Amino acid sequence: MKLYNGFSPNGARVAVFLAEKDVTIPTADVSVLKGETRTPEFRKINSLGQVPVLELDDGTILTESVAICRYLESLYPKPSLFGEDxxxxxxxxxxxxxxxxxxxxxxxxxxxxxxxxxxxxxxxxxxxxxxxxxxxxxxxxxxxxxxxxxxxxxxxxxxxxxxxxxxxxxxxxxxxxxxxxxxxxxxxxxxxxxxxxxxxxxx
Ligand SMILES: N[C@@H](CCC(=O)N[C@@H](CS)C(=O)NCC(=O)O)C(=O)O
Structure with missing residues (x-):
């Protein structure tokens, strides 16, 4: 698993989510301020040119902070951040x-x-x-x-x-x-x- 993330509000949503679960995953820094999200290379990873992006080990790409958090919740259920019941x-x-x-x-x-x-x-x-x-x-x-x-x-x-x-x-x-x-x-x-x-x- 690899998280493409950079300092930004939506990027922070996944970073905070992981911190709250006390989980660390390999992360590639992609600078929004430097325009690294807008390069042709990065658009091959996310056609919208945005972070965060989660790449799974089989190459599957997940974008959208809440979708990524939902996936991480299923891998690391405790503490539950989407609700127990x-x-x-x-x-x-x-x-x-x-x-x-x-x-x-x-x-x-x-x-x-x-x-x-x-x-x-x-x-x-x-x-x-x-x-x-x-x-x-x-x-x-x-x-x-x-x-x-x-x-x-x-x-x-x-x-x-x-x-x-x-x-x-x-x-x-x-x-x-x-x-x-x-x-x-x-x-x-x-x-x-x-x-x-x-x-x-x-x-
Ligand atoms: N709906 C998306 C929005 C992602 C988004 O807007 N990301 C911004 C950072 S907050 C971004 O990467 N912008 C890159 C750019 O403007 O070049 C999500 O929740 O992940």
């Missing part, structure tokens, strides 16, 4: 999608539409980025109200892949210079707990 699995899936669509995508699309790195990847619309920045507080307000029930983690009482998606969103916040305002006390407390974990992706 049917209800936990459904709740974690639900919250992982909510975190991805409402939090990660909000800040991620700010980066995509503003950062020079992506200027040749999409048609950048600065007004769209500005509108997402304005929406960010509303998204956090929604999450804060959800977490007012006092649960320590995004999907409930245990750390899960939904928290990892949230950590990746916080990493994007660093790049786009957004912060979680302190008035969102439940989200802020969750952020502090995430930053205190040994697996926290350093930015």
């Amino acid at each position: 049917a209800l936990a699995q459904a709740r974690i899936e639900m919250w992982n999608r909510r975190m991805e669509r409402h939090i990660f995508d909000t800040v991620g699309n700010v980066g995509m539409h503003e950062m020079p790195l992506f200027a040749d990847q999409i048609e950048q619309i600065p007004e769209y980025a500005a509108s997402l920045r304005r929406r960010f507080a509303a998204k956090l307000s929604w999450l804060d109200a959800e977490m007012a029930d006092g649960r320590p983690f995004i999907a409930g009482d245990t750390f899960s892949v939904a928290d990892i998606t949230g950590m990746a969103a916080l990493m994007v916040c660093h790049f786009i210079e957004e912060k979680v305002p302190t008035d969102f006390e439940h989200v802020k407390a969750w952020e502090d707990r995430m930053r205190a974990r040994p697996s926290w992706p350093k930015t």
Whole structure:
């Protein structure tokens, strides 16, 4: 098995997942910032030119951070990060999608539409980025109200892949210079707990 990975929010999702399981696998560093994801050689590995990529011993290629994490979960089931029973699995899936669509995508699309790195990847619309920045507080307000029930983690009482998606969103916040305002006390407390974990992706 070989993981192609580089310093990036989606790459961090797999790196954190492995760290939480205390598992190390051979990794080839592919620098997003240096454009190593965009070379013809790397596109033979992932036609979308993105990390993370997991190459299995028989040459099978897996892309998409959540798909890779699911595969790793089956190899290294403990601690479970996708849920032990049917209800936990459904709740974690639900919250992982909510975190991805409402939090990660909000800040991620700010980066995509503003950062020079992506200027040749999409048609950048600065007004769209500005509108997402304005929406960010509303998204956090929604999450804060959800977490007012006092649960320590995004999907409930245990750390899960939904928290990892949230950590990746916080990493994007660093790049786009957004912060979680302190008035969102439940989200802020969750952020502090995430930053205190040994697996926290350093930015
Ligand atoms: N949906 C994919 C997204 C992967 C992705 O967007 N990777 C970014 C890093 S966060 C990348 O490799 N970008 C390379 C580039 O822009 O050249 C996943 O979850 O793995």
